[in-house]
Amino acid sequence: MPARVRLQRMLPSIASVALVAFVMLVLFGPIVLLAVLSFDKATIIALDWQGFTTQWYREMWANTNLRAAVLNSVVVAAIVTVISMVAGTMAAFAITRFRFHGRAAVAGLVGAPLVVPWLMIGVGAAIFFFHYNVPGLFPLSLHSVTAVQVACTFPLVTAVVAARLARFEGVQEEAAIDLGASRLQVLRHIILPQLTPALGAAAIFAFSWSFNNFEIDFFVGGYDQTFPVWVYSELRRAPNLPIINASSTLISFVQVLMVVVAWRLLRGHDDEDGSSVVDALP
Amino acid sequence: MTAAAQPSKQRWKRMQRGMTPWWLLSAPLVILGVLFVAPLLTLFLIGFQHNSLLQVGGWTLDNFRTIFQTQSYRHIAVTTAEIATATMLVQLAFGLPLAYVLAFKAGRWELPLILLLVLADELNPIVRIYAYRVVLGREGIINKALEAVGLVDPNHPISWLLFDNFAVVVVLSTSYITYTVIPIYASMKAIDHSLIEAATDLGAGWLRRAWKIILPLSAPGIFIAIILVYIPLYTEFATPTLVGGTGSYMLGQLNAELITETGDLGQGAALSALLLAASGVLAAVAYYLSRLNRLDT
Numbered sequence: 001m002p003a004r005v006r007l008q009r010m011l012p013s014i015a016s017v018a019l020v021a022f023v024m025l026v027l028f029g030p031i032v033l034l035a036v037l038s039f040d041k042a043t044i045i046a047l048d049w050q051g052f053t054t055q056w057y058r059e060m061w062a063n064t065n066l067r068a069a070v071l072n073s074v075v076v077a078a079i080v081t082v083i084s085m086v087a088g089t090m091a092a093f094a095i096t097r098f099r100f101h102g103r104a105a106v107a108g109l110v111g112a113p114l115v116v117p118w119l120m121i122g123v124g125a126a127i128f129f130f131h132y133n134v135p136g137l138f139p140l141s142l143h144s145v146t147a148v149q150v151a152c153t154f155p156l157v158t159a160v161v162a163a164r165l166a167r168f169e170g171v172q173e174e175a176a177i178d179l180g181a182s183r184l185q186v187l188r189h190i191i192l193p194q195l196t197p198a199l200g201a202a203a204i205f206a207f208s209w210s211f212n213n214f215e216i217d218f219f220v221g222g223y224d225q226t227f228p229v230w231v232y233s234e235l236r237r238a239p240n241l242p243i244i245n246a247s248s249t250l251i252s253f254v255q256v257l258m259v260v261v262a263w264r265l266l267r268g269h270d271d272e273d274g275s276s277v278v279d280a281l282p
Numbered sequence: 283m284t285a286a287a288q289p290s291k292q293r294w295k296r297m298q299r300g301m302t303p304w305w306l307l308s309a310p311l312v313i314l315g316v317l318f319v320a321p322l323l324t325l326f327l328i329g330f331q332h333n334s335l336l337q338v339g340g341w342t343l344d345n346f347r348t349i350f351q352t353q354s355y356r357h358i359a360v361t362t363a364e365i366a367t368a369t370m371l372v373q374l375a376f377g378l379p380l381a382y383v384l385a386f387k388a389g390r391w392e393l394p395l396i397l398l399l400v401l402a403d404e405l406n407p408i409v410r411i412y413a414y415r416v417v418l419g420r421e422g423i424i425n426k427a428l429e430a431v432g433l434v435d436p437n438h439p440i441s442w443l444l445f446d447n448f449a450v451v452v453v454l455s456t457s458y459i460t461y462t463v464i465p466i467y468a469s470m471k472a473i474d475h476s477l478i479e480a481a482t483d484l485g486a487g488w489l490r491r492a493w494k495i496i497l498p499l500s501a502p503g504i505f506i507a508i509i510l511v512y513i514p515l516y517t518e519f520a521t522p523t524l525v526g527g528t529g530s531y532m533l534g535q536l537n538a539e540l541i542t543e544t545g546d547l548g549q550g551a552a553l554s555a556l557l558l559a560a561s562g563v564l565a566a567v568a569y570y571l572s573r574l575n576r577l578d579t
Contacts, residue, residue: 012488016383016388019376019380019383020383020388020391020395023376023380023459024395024398026452026456027398027402027456028398028402029417030410030413030414030416030417031405031413033413033416033417034413034416037416045416045419045421045422045423045426046426047423047426047427047430086309087309087310088310090306090309090310091310093306094303094304094306094307095303097303098302098303098306100302103303109314109319110310110314112314113314113318115509115510115565116322116558116561117517117557119517119519119537119538119557120322120325120554120558121322123325123537123550123551124321124324124325124551124554125321126541127321127324127325127328127541127547127551128320128324131324131328131333131547147317148321150313150317151313151316151317151318152318154310158310205404208404212404212406212407214407214408214520215519215520218520218538219538219541227406228406228408231406231408231409231412232408232520232524235408235415235524236524241416244412245416248406248409248412248413252405252406252409255401255404255405255406256401256405258404259397259400259404260397263400267393
């Protein structure tokens with residue numbers, strides 16, 4: 001084959017690889033750069049490596065504001081995840097296992113927080129709590145953040161779990177009941193084993209959504225700082241670069257691990273084409 | 283007679299009777315009612331009242347009137363529309379071919395690449411924004427690299443990379459790319475391969491195949507992507523605050539400022555209510571168009 005023809009045949013795949021490589025570079029290059037810089041002795045951004053150090057990680061650990069902010073984020077995310085799992089799974093069962101009047105409307109309402117931008121929910125909630133002086137939620141604090149985040153996060157759990165529930169419709173449950181299983185036995189032996197991977201993945205995504213939810217934290221948090229709000233306010237004031245590099249690297253590393261685990265859970269018991277993963281995407 | 287011998291349908295029905303869907307829905311609906319619907323309704327309620335530091339209470343259209351009549355607000359709205367539209371176009375320019383590659387060309391790389399896209403979305407947004415400051419700034423890695431090879435004078439680094447519209451569009455494009463690519467990928471994945479093969483057999487080139495088959499059939503995914511991405515772009519405020527400049531001041535920033543700094547809750551609520559109503563209309567139009575398209579094909 002002449003070289004020109006061979007090149008022409010290969011051109012599309014070269015273009016594909018180039019496109020994918022470029023997008024991935026733009027998406028992850030900056031984060032990888034942060035990780036590298038977090039171990040560099042230099043306090044300003046520089047191309048030449050000034051030497052390896054873990055100093056920024058020690059300073060990060062010594063920073064009480066940062067530690068408090070991360071702890072706030074983790075506690076809020078943990079509580080939000082637990083409540084969202086319960087409420088989200090309840091809604092998923094109601095929507096997939098029952099036919100009733102208003103089902104479409106309910107499904108639409110539960111899905112709405114996934115589409116309405118968090119800015120409006122945050123602004124609305126802040127004004128609502130303030131204006132009606134809602135007890136427990138005003139003055140604004142981590143309590144109000146947790147409450148509003150539940151409303152933003154449990155629909156995600158509903159989406160993931162409902163996608164899974166829809167895949168094994170009621171056939172097996174009916175069969176089990178025909179064979180004399182009680183309602184609890186059906187739940188324990190039929191539904192839970194099939195649902196566990198989706199539940200695990202949903203929990204991880206819920207935690208991640210809550211942890212990352214800057215808009216709600218910002219508008220509804222009052223004087224309480226979470227990790228995203230801490231980074232935001234640090235960046236607006238004197239930029240404390242190395243310590244932000246270090247904390248961002250650490251947080252990103254944990255998030256990478258979590259996403260990989262969620263991915264394995266969703267794929268583990270599943271078909272090979274991964275369509276369930278796509279179904280379950282937020 | 284044992285329980286198992288009962289006709290199954292009857293027993294199935296009886297088991298469901300005790301557990302109505304509304305019992306299951308009680309907690310989710312209460313949560314949504316108090317923490318989602320009520321706050322959004324409050325936006326409209328407070329938007330129609332005097333609620334600045336100067337005057338509280340009383341129904342009025344003043345907030346909306348001010349928003350529409352203030353020259354600088356109109357300017358901000360135009361800037362926001364420009365940035366949102368530019369960002370959406372950039373994302374489609376990269377997202378459409380990327381979705382195509384994922385759906386048809388990636389082979390065993392397909393799932394790992396989707397995992398990476400999901401991962402990109404799960405990283406903390408503020409961390410991501412900050413990372414681009416490190417790359418694009420006057421002291422950033424791009425300028426340093428260009429100085430090192432002598433393309434840029436160290437005393438005059440390229441300044442338009444950061445704190446300008448360019449950085450806002452770049453960072454927003456990367457923030458939303460997952461939500462652009464995945465729906466388009468999913469609808470491309472559903473295209474019947476024989477259609478493409480038939481077109482190839484009949485001599486259609488790749489451009490013709492893309493234009494006549496793949497693009498029309500993936501239209502529902504494109505519309506979903508636009509709903510998921512284009513609407514929230516109008517409410518962005520963290521990105522333009524952290525990487526934008528005075529020329530890229532957006533509606534989301536104005537909204538945040540009205541609430542947290544000016545303390546004009548009435549105007550802040552009115553602006554949010556307007557954005558909410560506009561996004562509802564836009565979503566309805568996009569939904570209608572995608573349905574229309576599905577019927578055609």
